[in-house]
Amino acid sequence: MADLFESSTNTSQAPAAGIETRPLADRLRPKALGEVIGQEQVLGPDAPLGVMLASGSLSSLIFWGPPGVGKTTIARLLADETDLNFVQISAIFSGVPELRKVFEAAKHRRANGQGTLLFVDEIHRFNKAQQDGFLPHMEDGTILLVGATTENPSFELNAAVLSRAQVLILERLSLADLERLAQRAEQELGKALPLDGPAREALLEMADGDGRALLNLIEQIMAWTVKGKLDPKGLSTRLMRRAAQYDKSGDAHYNLISALHKSVRGSDPDAALYWFARMLEGGEDPRYLARRITRMAVEDIGLADPQAQSICLQSWETYERLGSPEGELALAQALVYLALAPKSNAAYVAYKGAVSAARKTGSAPPPKHILNAPTSLMKEQGYGSGYAYDHDAEDGFSGQNYFPDGMARPALYAPVERGFERDLKKRLDYFAKLRTKRAGEAPGDA
Template identity: 60%
Template sequence: MADLFEAAGLTPHAPSPLADRLRPQRLDEVVGQDHLLGPDGPIRRMAEAKRLASMILWGPPGTGKTTIARLLAKEAGYEFQQLSAVFSGVADLKKAFEQARMRRAAGQATLLFVDEIHRFNRAQQDGFLPFVEEGIVTLVGATTENPSFELNGALLSRAQVYVLKRLDDDALASLLDKAEVHEGRKLPLEPEAREALVALADGDGRYLLTLAETLLNIGAAKPLSTKELGQILQKRSPAYDKDREEHYNLISALHKSIRGSDPDAALYWLARMLGGGEDPLFIARRLIRAAMEDIGEADPLSLLLANAAKDTYDFLGSPEGDLALAQLVVHLAAAPKSNAVYTAFKAAQRAAKETGSLTPPAHIRNAPTKLMKDLGYG
C-alpha cells in the first residue's frame, strides 16, 4: 500500500494542518471566549454539571465553535456525533437520530453537532424538533449567520443562542506562542511583522495558524519585515455578503454615523461597503434618504447634492465616481441635522389614516359656483 502512495508522490501519513494539531484538548485551553467558558460562563457551568442543553453557537469563522462542541461532549460524558449541513441530507439525519436513540436506550447521551446549521432548509430544521424535545439528542448547531434570520422560531425556542466573539489581538498572540512551542521554533518575523500577521488574521484563529504554518514551512533565512511578510502573504478579502446580515449592518452603520455627525466613521463604513463589492447605487439611494430624513430643512441643499452625487456616479462609474459618494458622505455628516419634516409627515400620515373620511372645512373647499360661494365655500 505504501508503494501506491509513493508512486503517486504522496506519503501514507501526511501531517494534519497546524490548526488541527493545536486544537485544544480541554475547555480551559480555548482562547477568546471567557464570557462563555470562564468560571461563571454558562457553557462552563453546563460542562461541570454534566447536564447539557441544546444550543446554537453563533460567531465568525475560526472562533472555536466546533472545538467547544467537541470538548463540551467530552467533558460532560456525551457521545459526540457530527454532521455538516453542507454535505448531509435527510438520510444522514435519520441515521444520526436512530443511532442516538439506540445509545439512549443503552444509557448513553448524544451531543449532535451540526456545522453550518443555517444551510438546512426550514423543513429539515423542523425535523430536529421531536428528537430535541424527547431528549434523544442534545443539539449544538454552529452558524456564522444571524440565527434570528436563518433558523426556525420553533428551533430557536428550544435552544439557547450563545454568541462567540472574534478573537482579539491578545488571544491571537497566545495562539502564535502555542504554535511556536508546539513546533519547537520561532516564527521568522520581526516584531512589527508579527503584529502585522495578527492583524492579517482579522480575528480568525484558524486562519492565523494557517498563515503561521506557511511561514514556518518557507524556511526564511532571516526574520521577515512587514514589507516582506506582505509579499508572501496576501490579505484576504473582508467578510461581506450582499445578501445577508452584514449588508444591512454596514449600511446601518453608515447611516447612523451620518446621523451622529461623524464624518470619519461615515467614510470608513462607506469604504468598507465599496471594498466589499456593494452596489454603489444602493449606497447612493440610502444617502438620498439620509439627506431627506436626517438633514431636511436644516440644509435643503443636501438633497440636491445627494442627487448630484448619484448622477455623477452614474456618469463616471467606479473608481472615479466613488469620490462623489465620499464627498457627499462628508457633507451629510458635517451638515446640521433636522428630522422635523420627516417627523411631521409621519404624524400627518397617521392622522390621515385615522380620519380618512374627514371632509375639508368649507372655507378651503373648491367653490366653482356662486351658490357654493354664498354658502361659504372657498
C-alpha cells in the same frame, strides 16, 4: 476575543522533522474547555456554559459567530465534558435521508444508556421542514442539539428551534488572543516566526479575527526559507491579505450600513469614510450606497441644510458618469458633507406624525371654506364660503383652519435650532403668533 483553540500543555515540544503531517490547526486543537482561547463571555465560571456545566444541566445551543472562532471545537469538548457521543453533520452536505440515519443511531444509543450531542454546522442552511425535523428528537431527549451558524439566528432559524435552544454569541479573536495563538504555534513548531515586530502585527491583522486562518498563514510562513526577519513589506510581498468577510445579503451587510448611517448621524466623517470603505472593499454595490447616502440626507439632515440632498444626488449622478473606481470619490465627498452638516430629523418626525394623524382621522373631509365650488349646488352647500384669500390678508397670512372640522390642530413640525431650520423656526413661531391674533379677530376662521 474569540476563536480557536489554544494548544494543550503537552504540545510544547516540537515533533520530529518530517513526521507530523496533520495541519497545524488540528495539532493545536485544545483537549479541554479551559484551553480554548477567548470566548470568556460564554465559557467563564459565571458565563452560560460555565454555569450549565457546573450545574450538570446542558441545554440545546446555537453558536452564532464568524468563521474560525471555535464553534466546532467547543461543541466537541462539551460532548467530552458531559459524556455524550459526539456526532457532527453539515447542513451543506446533509439531507433528510442522512438526518433520519442520525436520529435512528441516536435512538439506539439512548436505549443503551448513551446520549448524543448532535453538532450541526451551518444549521441555517436547512429549510423550515428540515429544521422542524429536529424538534421531536430534542423534546424526547434523543439528541442534544448544538447548531453553528454565521448568520443571525433571529432571521435564519425557526422560532420553534430557537425556543428550545439558547443562542450563544461567539466573538472574533482579538489581537491579544491571536498573539497567544501564534505563540502556541511557535511552541508546537519549535521555532519563532521570521518576522520583525511590525510584520508580526501585520500578520495578526491579516487573520482578521479568525484563529484558524492565522494558523494556516503561520504554516505557510514557517515553510519559507528566510534569512533574518521579514518586515511588513517583505511579508505582504510573499503573502496575500485575506479578503474581508462580507455577505452582501447577510448580517454583515446590515451591520455595516447601520454603522455607516449612525456615523453620519453622529457627525463623524472619519468613521463614515471607514465604514464606507469597508463596504466597498467587501464588494458592495456603490449604487446601493448612493441611495442610502441620499436617504441619510433626507432623514437626518433634512431642512437644517436643504443643499445636502442636492449634493447627494449630484454625487450619485457623478458616480453614474464616471463609474468605478473614480466615481466612489464623489460619494465619499457627499458622505463627508453629510457628516459635517447640521442635523435635523424634524421633517421626518413631522411626516410620521402626519401619517399617524391621517390614519386616526379616517375619511374626515376638509373644511368647506377651503373647497372649490365650481357648481351652483356646491355653492348652495357652502363650498368655498368664508374662504380668506391669503394674498389679500395683512402680512399675506389669513390664519384660517385647514384641518377637518372638529379635529384638534396637531403640532407636527418642530424645527431645531440648527442650520437653516433655525430660520424656519422663526417663521413658524411668527405664523403661530399671527394665527393666534387672527383667531381673536375672527374666531370662526381659526
